[in-house]
Amino acid sequence: VQLQASGGGLVEAGDSLRLSCVASERTFRSYFMGWFLQAPGKEREFVAAISRSGSGTYYADSVKGRFTISKDNAKNTVYLQMNSLKPEDTAIYYCAANYYGLGPGSVGHESTYWGQGTLVTVSS
Numbered sequence: 001v002q003l004q005a006s007g008g009g010l011v012e013a014g015d016s017l018r019l020s021c022v023a024s025e026r027t028f029r030s031y032f033m034g035w036f037l038q039a040p041g042k043e044r045e046f047v048a049a050i051s052r053s054g055s056g057t058y059y060a061d062s063v064k065g066r067f068t069i070s071k072d073n074a075k076n077t078v079y080l081q082m083n084s085l086k087p088e089d090t091a092i093y094y095c096a097a098n099y100y101g102l103g104p105g106s107v108g109h110e111s112t113y114w115g116q117g118t119l120v121t122v123s124s
Helices: 025-030
Strands: 003-006 009-012 017-023 032-038 045-050 057-059 067-072 077-082 091-098 112-114 118-123
Touching: 003 091, 017 025, 017 032, 017 091, 017 118, 032 067, 032 077, 045 067, 045 077, 057 067
Parallel strands: 009 118
Antiparallel strands: 003 017, 017 077, 032 045, 032 091, 045 057, 067 077, 091 112, 091 118
16 A cells, blocks of 8 residues: 655645645555644644545544545545644644544554655744
8 A cells, every 4th residue: 555645835824735645546445544643742643534435534623624634536636625724733744544444543553554744834
């Protein structure tokens, strides 16, 4: 399973940013996909996930109402639209995939695959 994440950058508080994660067609159609973040000195934590069909989406409480996860079947790409960004959103964001599902407990799970990470920095 190979995941290629992109879209990070430096923005100001209140700005928006969209992250992208490209996967193979097999992974894209068969796996739950999602995003996690890891802030400096902290554990990796769940942000959002989307089901295989795209009909189910799941969010951490900290991002509900601000972030939206979506899939583009034609491009085998999962997006994370991040609006109203806050300085505390600053972190490396990792794309993830898991055949069985994705959530907060997926971080240490052997069946979770990870992309290389993309850095998001939000200045105040």
